[in-house]
Amino acid sequence: MTATKAPGAMTREMRMVHTALRREFGLMPKLVAGVAEQDTQRAALVADHLELVNTILHHHHHAEDLEIWPNLLERCPTDVAPLVYGMERHHERIAFLGVDLTDAVAAWRAEPNTAHRDAVLAVLDPLITVLYEHLGAEEDYVLPLIERHITAAEWDTMVARGAAELPAEKLPLVLGIMMYEGDPGAVEDALGNLPAEARDTVAELAPRLYADLAETLHGTRTPPKESTPAR
Structure with missing residues (x-):
C-alpha cells in the first residue's frame, strides 16, 4: 500500500516531533537540577513544562500504537515483525517511566x-536514555517502512488523534515547540491541518508562545537546539 503524501513528507513531520522531544527532554535535567530548595514558584514552572512535554510524548506514542504498528x-514482510515489536517494547518502557515521572x-x-x-532526576535519566534510543531506531529503520506502507489518510488520523488528546488551550504552544526546529515543509503541513481562518494567527502566535516560555525557563528566547541527554 503506497502513501499518497509527497515522498518524505511523513518522515519530515515525524522528525520534527522527534527533534522537539529530544530537545525538550534533553534540557530537562539542567532545568530540574537548577531549582533551589523550597523555590515553590520555580518548581511549579518547571513541573508544568515537564508535565506538558511528558503528555506530548504519551499521546504521540499512543497514536502510533493505534494507527501505525498494527x-x-x-x-x-514477516522479517520486519521483530523490529515493530521492539518499537512496541520501547513504548511500554517509556510509558512505565512516564508514569513514574x-x-x-x-x-x-x-x-x-x-x-x-x-x-525527578532519577527518573529522567533512564527515560531520556531509552527515549533517545527509541527515536533514533524509529528514524533509521521504521520511517522508511512508514513511507512505503502507511497511507496519507492513516497518517493524518494518527496526527489528529494525538492532537485531539492534548488540552486545546495548549495546542498553539505545542505547535510552537514543534516549529522551533521544524523543517519548513513539515511546519507548513502542520499549519495546513488547522482551519484556514486560524492558520495565519497560529503561525504568528505559536513561535512567540514558545519563545516566551523558553525565556522564562532558560533565560533566552532561543534555547539550545536538540540537546543531548545530561550525564
Missing part, C-alpha cells in the same frame, strides 16, 4: 525539596 505488522513531579510540586527534586 498496519505495519499486517503489511510488511508523573508521580515524582507531583511529589516535587507539592514539596519542592532536594529529595523530591533528585527523585
